Amino acid sequence: xxxxxxxTSSDGFVAPAWVARPEGTPRGAVVVLQEIFGVNSxxxxxxxRYAASGYLAVAPSTFHRVKQGVELGYTGxxxxxxxxxxxxxxxxxxPGVMPDIQAAxxxxxxxxxxxxxxxxxxxxxxxxxxxxxxLQGLSAAVPYYGGGVTTPEEVARTPKVPVLAHFGxxxxxxxxxxxxxxxxxxxxxxxxxxxxxxxFNCDQRGSYDEAAANTARxxxxxxxxxxxx
Numbered sequence: 001x002x003x004x005x006x007x008t009s010s011d012g013f014v015a016p017a018w019v020a021r022p023e024g025t026p027r028g029a030v031v032v033l034q035e036i037f038g039v040n041s042x043x044x045x046x047x048x049r050y051a052a053s054g055y056l057a058v059a060p061s062t063f064h065r066v067k068q069g070v071e072l073g074y075t076g077x078x079x080x081x082x083x084x085x086x087x088x089x090x091x092x093x094x095p096g097v098m099p100d101i102q103a104a105x106x107x108x109x110x111x112x113x114x115x116x117x118x119x120x121x122x123x124x125x126x127x128x129x130x131x132x133x134x135l136q137g138l139s140a141a142v143p144y145y146g147g148g149v150t151t152p153e154e155v156a157r158t159p160k161v162p163v164l165a166h167f168g169x170x171x172x173x174x175x176x177x178x179x180x181x182x183x184x185x186x187x188x189x190x191x192x193x194x195x196x197x198x199x200f201n202c203d204q205r206g207s208y209d210e211a212a213a214n215t216a217r218x219x220x221x222x223x224x225x226x227x228x229x
Contacts (some may be wrong), residue, residue, distance in 0.1 A: 076200070
């Protein structure tokens with residue numbers, strides 16, 4: 001259903017993105033932001049599922065500025081490698097990887113002819129939150145267990161578009177009290193907490209929770225249907 005294409009950012013940097021197209025005319029588009037494991041088979045399957053729901057899906061490689069062709073699994077060694085790559089991207093001079101996400105949004109809008117939403121998982125959830133606050137051309141944003149979203153620096157941001165946020169109450173990376181504080185600071189954000197761990201949406205991880213993943217997906221699709229079409 002999908003294939004990699006090259007996208008060019010505003011500074012001329014070229015990075016690949018997995019693009020999955022729906023059958024028929026897209027109802028809109030969804031930019032899918034990776035975890036710390038690259039645009040791997042799981043992220044590609046997530047994009048493919050959004051395409052199956054009628055959306056043009058675009059998953060840009062947000063590691064490409066520091067390392068090309070990253071496709072990790074979910075072992076301990078993979079986790080360490082992914083955390084190192086994330087740290088390298090976060091250490092880039094501003095605006096860092098944000099122009100690459102903007103290029104994906106622009107491409108999604110052009111190719112779909114409709115409104116664009118954004119969804120991200122883990123580190124991609126953090127980038128989704130930042131995109132909702134900083135970038136242009138979005139109509140909705142859905143961060144899943146975005147590590148760092150509930151820190152004071154990120155809480156201080158203001159989203160430009162409607163946001164639906166998913167968290168796991170047993171997530172040892174994101175303390176529940178910080179999630180509750182985030183919700184109080186942003187009453188405009190629709191926050192849902194699930195009886196699940198970090199990474200509950202990923203069926204390739206031991207923390208996968210089918211019930212939580214299905215409920216979160218239903219809520220996300222309803223949210224996108226409302227704001228994208």
